[in-house]
Amino acid sequence: MPAAAVRPEIIYAWKGPSVLIVDARGECDGGLAGFYHREARFLQTLRLELDGRRPWLCESAAVAPDRLAFTFNHPELTEMGGGGSGQSNDAETTDDRGIPHRALVLRVVFTVTPGSLEISATIANHARERVACAFSWVVGADFADIQEANGGRRQQTADVRVDADPRRLTFSYGHPALPYRSSIEWIGDRDWTFADSRLTTQLALEAQQQTTLELRVVPRDVDGGFSPEDAEARERLAARWRADFTRFATPRGGDVEQILESNVRDLASFAHLEGQKDEWLALQAGMPLYPAFFGRDSLTAGWQAAYVDRGASLDATLTRLGRMQSDRFDDWRDEQPGRIPYQVRSGPLARLNVNPYSGYYADFASPLMFVIALANLYAWTGDKALVRKHWDAARRILEWARTYGDADGDGYLEYRTRSSEGTKNQGWKDSGDAVVYDDGRPVPAPIATCELQGYWYAAQQLMAIMSWAMDARADAKAFWRSAADLKARFNRDWWVPAENCVAFALDPDKRQVAAVTSNAGHCIASGIVSRDHLPHVVGRLFAPDMFSGWGIRTLSSAHSFYNPLSYHRGTVWAVEQATIAFGLKRFGFETRAAELAAALFDLARLYPEYRIPECVGGFSRGEYATPGAYPRANTPQLWNASAFPLLIQTLLGLQPIAPVDTLVIDPSLPTWLPEVILDGLRVGGAVVTLRCWRDRHGVSHGELLKKRGTLHLLKQPPPESLSAGIADRAAALLDSVTH
Numbered sequence: 001m002p003a004a005a006v007r008p009e010i011i012y013a014w015k016g017p018s019v020l021i022v023d024a025r026g027e028c029d030g031g032l033a034g035f036y037h038r039e040a041r042f043l044q045t046l047r048l049e050l051d052g053r054r055p056w057l058c059e060s061a062a063v064a065p066d067r068l069a070f071t072f073n074h075p076e077l078t079e080m081g082g083g084g085s086g087q088s089n090d091a092e093t094t095d096d097r098g099i100p101h102r103a104l105v106l107r108v109v110f111t112v113t114p115g116s117l118e119i120s121a122t123i124a125n126h127a128r129e130r131v132a133c134a135f136s137w138v139v140g141a142d143f144a145d146i147q148e149a150n151g152g153r154r155q156q157t158a159d160v161r162v163d164a165d166p167r168r169l170t171f172s173y174g175h176p177a178l179p180y181r182s183s184i185e186w187i188g189d190r191d192w193t194f195a196d197s198r199l200t201t202q203l204a205l206e207a208q209q210q211t212t213l214e215l216r217v218v219p220r221d222v223d224g225g226f227s228p229e230d231a232e233a234r235e236r237l238a239a240r241w242r243a244d245f246t247r248f249a250t251p252r253g254g255d256v257e258q259i260l261e262s263n264v265r266d267l268a269s270f271a272h273l274e275g276q277k278d279e280w281l282a283l284q285a286g287m288p289l290y291p292a293f294f295g296r297d298s299l300t301a302g303w304q305a306a307y308v309d310r311g312a313s314l315d316a317t318l319t320r321l322g323r324m325q326s327d328r329f330d331d332w333r334d335e336q337p338g339r340i341p342y343q344v345r346s347g348p349l350a351r352l353n354v355n356p357y358s359g360y361y362a363d364f365a366s367p368l369m370f371v372i373a374l375a376n377l378y379a380w381t382g383d384k385a386l387v388r389k390h391w392d393a394a395r396r397i398l399e400w401a402r403t404y405g406d407a408d409g410d411g412y413l414e415y416r417t418r419s420s421e422g423t424k425n426q427g428w429k430d431s432g433d434a435v436v437y438d439d440g441r442p443v444p445a446p447i448a449t450c451e452l453q454g455y456w457y458a459a460q461q462l463m464a465i466m467s468w469a470m471d472a473r474a475d476a477k478a479f480w481r482s483a484a485d486l487k488a489r490f491n492r493d494w495w496v497p498a499e500n501c502v503a504f505a506l507d508p509d510k511r512q513v514a515a516v517t518s519n520a521g522h523c524i525a526s527g528i529v530s531r532d533h534l535p536h537v538v539g540r541l542f543a544p545d546m547f548s549g550w551g552i553r554t555l556s557s558a559h560s561f562y563n564p565l566s567y568h569r570g571t572v573w574a575v576e577q578a579t580i581a582f583g584l585k586r587f588g589f590e591t592r593a594a595e596l597a598a599a600l601f602d603l604a605r606l607y608p609e610y611r612i613p614e615c616v617g618g619f620s621r622g623e624y625a626t627p628g629a630y631p632r633a634n635t636p637q638l639w640n641a642s643a644f645p646l647l648i649q650t651l652l653g654l655q656p657i658a659p660v661d662t663l664v665i666d667p668s669l670p671t672w673l674p675e676v677i678l679d680g681l682r683v684g685g686a687v688v689t690l691r692c693w694r695d696r697h698g699v700s701h702g703e704l705l706k707k708r709g710t711l712h713l714l715k716q717p718p719p720e721s722l723s724a725g726i727a728d729r730a731a732a733l734l735d736s737v738t739h
Contacts, residue, residue, distance in 0.1 A: 001606060002626055006633055007632070009023060009024060010022065010023055010032060015065070016273030017273065018112050019035070019287065019288060020068070022110070024060065025054070026068065028044065028046040029046075037115070038221050040143055040178075042219040045139055045197070046137065048106075048121070048138075049137075050135060066113070071108075073105050075101055075102070076101065077093070077101045100129070100131070104131065106124075109121075114231045116228075116231070119216070120214050123135065123211055128207050130206050130207065134202055134203070136199060156354065157175075158174040168185045169194050175348075178352070185216045185217075186214070188213075199215075222351060238280070242268045248260045248264070251677070254672070262609050263604070263610060267283075267642055270283040278316060281316035282319075283298040292343060294342065295340055296365045296366040297639050298638070301638045302318075302642075304579075305642040305645040307678075307683075310380060315389075318370065318390045321366075322393040325396060326361060332420075339404075342360050344360075362422045362426050363423075363426050364426045365428055365451075368401065370394060372455065372459055379656045387469070388470070394463065398460065414506075415427065424445070428519060429519070433561075433569065435449065435505055443513055445508070448506040450503060450505060450522075451519040454526030455526060464479035487528050491529070491530040501537055504516070504517045521541055524538065524541075524580060527583075534722065542595075544620075549620060550616060551603070552576065574616075574643050575637075575639040578647055581597055585718070587721060589723070590668040600647060609636070612637075613640075614640070616629050661683075662711070662712045665692065665716075667694075667702050671694070676693075679706075686708065687708045688707045688708070689705040690705070713736065715735045716733065716736070717732060
């Protein structure tokens, strides 16, 4: 397959709230590059020089999510002789300062920790004689917000003071409300001097001698910083969390296992390691632009990959969001009683209240996803104590939906942004131009989008099930009846016969915005689409104007405002494809679900480390070798990484019912994935190894290879499946007994 690159001009590494972004040479020297902590740039400039010159870059490598490595030589040849690109005519020529060409070989490693940047530079002299030179780091700090650096416009600034002593160099920000400090500490007894923005030490290396120079950059922000002991404690917790992950094996599955491992590694790298201890495993949204906590992103990733960590990150996310649940009205932050944050940012702009993002609530998806995620947590753990822990927050969310989410009382959720600096759209698609009429005009607020009704339906259904389990039987019946009423009305009011699809939205006059969008796929997954309409909606989403071959477009290519590289008007989002595939499997459209899964695995193969960008272009796979990508797309993105565990759950038909110690499976493995083994899978109190395989007749089976604890394995199609008849269910039961 072809190879595609996204943001090739920068490379980055991260750990917790700390992020290093460098250019292709391994330097921070303008643009977005820098070392950030809690979204403030504590180093703007970081550049290596030998005798005032940049060494020659030989190789760059992203060794791990938290580590970058670069190889340089100095001085490089300026004239080549015979032997191709690698030789000069003389055995050992020198530069104008007398240093033999290619004498010095440097290995520079940047390691990001939750509270520091560790820099290690190993310099070896491979000349036949002694070499002396000045080794310098050019350094500087500006304390910009990452959003300012990305946009190229400063909204806050102050003087930066520089202080040097024998052990460290310190940059201090003069802003009265932002007492940031950045210290560069040197390790070992070598002498360093600082002048003209250069931190310099003198080197003298004998032939074949090498030395290692180490620096540590320590940020101190408004709230202080992590002590080394605190950072180590957080990393130990994260390491234990990662060690307990479910492990994937895909014998005869080609590179599928590598794709899963790479994406699960990225998923693990997004632990925020911030807040109170029971919140440390809440996940941040994406790199390099979103090293922050986004409610719906963390919730979505948490339920998509709940079986990987038995919901540990999901519990941490629910805990953090529950603590921040609003009990007041605040138009600046779009707060209302019962709402939970959409994003929580900690950079200078948020701290100064230049924007409302230190705790911004303008999203209708996050609250409903809270309830959906809690139900998934209960399904995998069977732990009522966890449900009780988050129960009040879930109830307040549904009370908010009834009273403030449905402001006009018509039985549907409609959003209207009140903040002067807020986001206009508060559904799944939150870009300003996402919701448009057929002629491209923006739909005014209040807006009711179809997927929000689906989330509300699913949240009420799942709340009914949890209420029953919590012995709140009257509430359970009320939630169930409310969900059923919503579904009936939705299929009456939102159906667009001319498109064989549900409408994108209702405008303020309750007129349909009839555009065909990927939002309809969310409606499938939620269960709000009626049995009569389901086959039509599925068919519509796989029509050529919607299905690009890489996934389902956010907007039909036949729409007058389609743009294959817009954020929500024609791109393809991996996270959506996984959700839609999950819904297709749930209702018996197994072939279509496998088709989407295959497209996503193929898409991953295009990119380094199998990281699908935030969103890719809508160009047709039949026309172009690659789909294109949204400008400045994040890669990796949290919920794209979690999409792959969900695809495996979908293909295996995993339906956990931990409260009764049962795992229902309905594997339908495609030819390209004939066997899957999940080792260390935890359902309730049991830990098992599950094997699913496809036999030579194309029939898929499942068995438990190992089991610790009580768990019953049952093969059975989903209860909502439109394709499974009595004979299919009986055959599945028989297969459960024989295997």
